[in-house]
Amino acid sequence: MGEEKNLQEGLLQELRRGTLVLSVLSQIREERYGYSLIQTLEEKGVPIDPNTLYPLLRRLEKQGLLESCWETGGARPRKYYRRTAYGDEVYKQLKKQWEELAQGMERLLREDGE
Amino acid sequence: MNPKEQEQMERYIYQVVRRLPGKQRKEVEEQLTELIGDMADGEGSVEKALAKLGDPAEFAKQYQDGERVLIGPEFYDSFLWLVKVVLLCTAIPLFCVNAAAEARRGMGLMEEGIPQAVVPSVLYGIVQTIPEIAAACLCAFGAIVLIFAVLEKRGIRLDLNKETKQAGWTPGCLPPVPPKKARINRADGIVGIVFIVLFGVLLIFAPEFFSAVVRDGEELAVVPVFNLEEWDRILPLFILGLAAGLFDEAFQLAAGRYCLPVLICNVLCSGIQLVLGYGILFALPLWNPDFVPRLQAIVTDPDLQRFLTWWNPELASVLLFLLCAAFAFLEAGIILYRMLRYAKK
Known part of the structure; x- marks a missing residue:
């Protein structure tokens, strides 16, 4: 039973992993800091673990999809991220692909009829 | 954040950054300070925030880019x-x-x-x-x-078919079986x-x-x-x-x-x-x-x-x-x- 649960969790994690970049890019057109992103994504039903989000933000910044700056004016220093022009372009492409994929998946699942 | 919580946070951050390459440490330390502070406000205490973040070793693993192996497959x-x-x-x-x-x-x-x-x-x-x-x-x-x-x-890698990487792979790129x-x-x-x-x-x-x-x-x-x-x-x-x-x-x-x-x-x-x-x-x-x-x-x-x-x-x-x-x-x-x-x- 435990193994079955692990397998299900693993498959679910795999399924969600592919959507993470698109989810994050969709919410970051304007400047956002890490924790506010976590909260927003959770509110909208796409929760993401902090230990997944922070390394992902770093990777996307390294790949040139995001840019960041530190704001030191508030109660605590915060690092804000936003999409770059290249990030906008990649986001548009991913969004288009996602819409096609979602339609295709819906057709597949409807045919199955369960 | 009281001094005890501050120390708890510092312990957690240390356990993460000590597993990372030197050049990443400062940046990750600053980010984690920000995150744990925000989470502690949201969750009610540093303890709860850290429990939600989970094992620092697992956290650090997420930051490691690529496979770190001495001898690959x-x-x-x-x-x-x-x-x-x-x-x-x-x-x-x-x-x-x-x-x-x-x-x-x-x-x-x-x-x-x-x-x-x-x-x-x-x-x-x-x-x-x-x-x-x-x-x-x-x-x-x-x-x-x-x-x-x-x-x-x-x-x-001893891959002699370098043109494959430049022009993209096609079946024509397949090298003959030696x-x-x-x-x-x-x-x-x-x-x-x-x-x-x-x-x-x-x-x-x-x-x-x-x-x-x-x-x-x-x-x-x-x-x-x-x-x-x-x-x-x-x-x-x-x-x-x-x-x-x-x-x-x-x-x-x-x-x-x-x-x-x-x-x-x-x-x-x-x-x-x-x-x-x-x-x-x-x-x-x-x-x-x-x-x-x-x-x-x-x-x-x-x-x-x-x-x-x-x-x-x-x-x-x-x-x-x-x-x-x-x-x-x-x-x-x-x-x-x-x-x-x-x-x-």
């Missing part, structure tokens, strides 16, 4: 095979050499008239050599790991590897193995060919030369077929070996200066005495060097021939 099988061969070639001859020495000692005890001491003494002697064998095996293992780690680290004669299989390398390891083990642990053994009255006299008094200066060059040979063999094994990188590696390694060989043969006192005088003093057979007058260390050095050079050219020639003859088709 591409080389792993070759590595494992070479480790087995080299360990066997190190342990077995070393055990045999030590056992033979102990057996000789045992015969001495027999002659001295204390046969009851032979078995325990010989067994004790053999058991005492086990740490030496273990240390030798560990060194051999380390050498193989180092060689393959270098191959992995340098990203030597004909059997163009492939380097494990059997091709085994003779060289066994020779290198055996020679290395003997030179390091039993240089007296290279000796003339003659009967001197009732006893056997052992006269070493090499100058063992200068061995500390000579041995490092031998070891470097053999390591270059082993690297060449491992490279060929990893490449799996005759191609330009294999030829280049072979020429470079042979070049290094010849330079070191020149140093050993001509710049260092390799030969035992007492070899002929001692033998002449012991040997009575006139034929053997005449044979000893032919011994000329300078000539031996020249002949040995020429032999090594000829062998190096022959090996490079064979690789070049097979590369041009089969691999281009």
Whole structure:
């Protein structure tokens, strides 16, 4: 039973992993800091673990999809991220692909009829 | 945040950043301070925030880019095979050499008239050599790991189809299956590897193995060919030369077929070996200066005495060097021939 649960969790994690970049890019057109992103994504039903989000933000910044700056004016220093022009372009492409994929998946699942 | 919570947070952050490369640490530390502060406000306490973040080791793992492996799957099988061969070639001859020495000692005890001491003494002697064998095996293992780690680290993929990467892959890019004669299989390398390891083990642990053994009255006299008094200066060059040979063999094994990188590696390694060989043969006192005088003093057979007058260390050095050079050219020639003859088709 435990193994079955692990397998299900693993498959679910795999399924969600592919959507993470698109989810994050969709919410970051304007400047956002890490924790506010976590909260927003959770509110909208796409929760993401902090230990997944922070390394992902770093990777996307390294790949040139995001840019960041530190704001030191508030109660605590915060690092804000936003999409770059290249990030906008990649986001548009991913969004288009996602819409096609979602339609295709819906057709597949409807045919199955369960 | 009270001081206790502050300390808890610092502990957590330390456990994450200590697992990261130095240049990432400061940035991740700042980000985690921000995150834990925000989460603590949202969750009600630092403790709850940390519990939600989970094991810091897992957190750190997410930051690690790419696979961090010493020897990747591409080389792993070759590595494992070479480790087995080299360990066997190190342990077995070393055990045999030590056992033979102990057996000789045992015969001495027999002659001295204390046969009851032979078995325990010989067994004790053999058991005492086990740490030496273990240390030798560990060194051999380390050498193989180092060689393959270098191959992995340098990203030597030996992929000759570079245009594939530039223009994208198409079925037309598939390289022809190399004909059997163009492939380097494990059997091709085994003779060289066994020779290198055996020679290395003997030179390091039993240089007296290279000796003339003659009967001197009732006893056997052992006269070493090499100058063992200068061995500390000579041995490092031998070891470097053999390591270059082993690297060449491992490279060929990893490449799996005759191609330009294999030829280049072979020429470079042979070049290094010849330079070191020149140093050993001509710049260092390799030969035992007492070899002929001692033998002449012991040997009575006139034929053997005449044979000893032919011994000329300078000539031996020249002949040995020429032999090594000829062998190096022959090996490079064979690789070049097979590369041009089969691999281009």
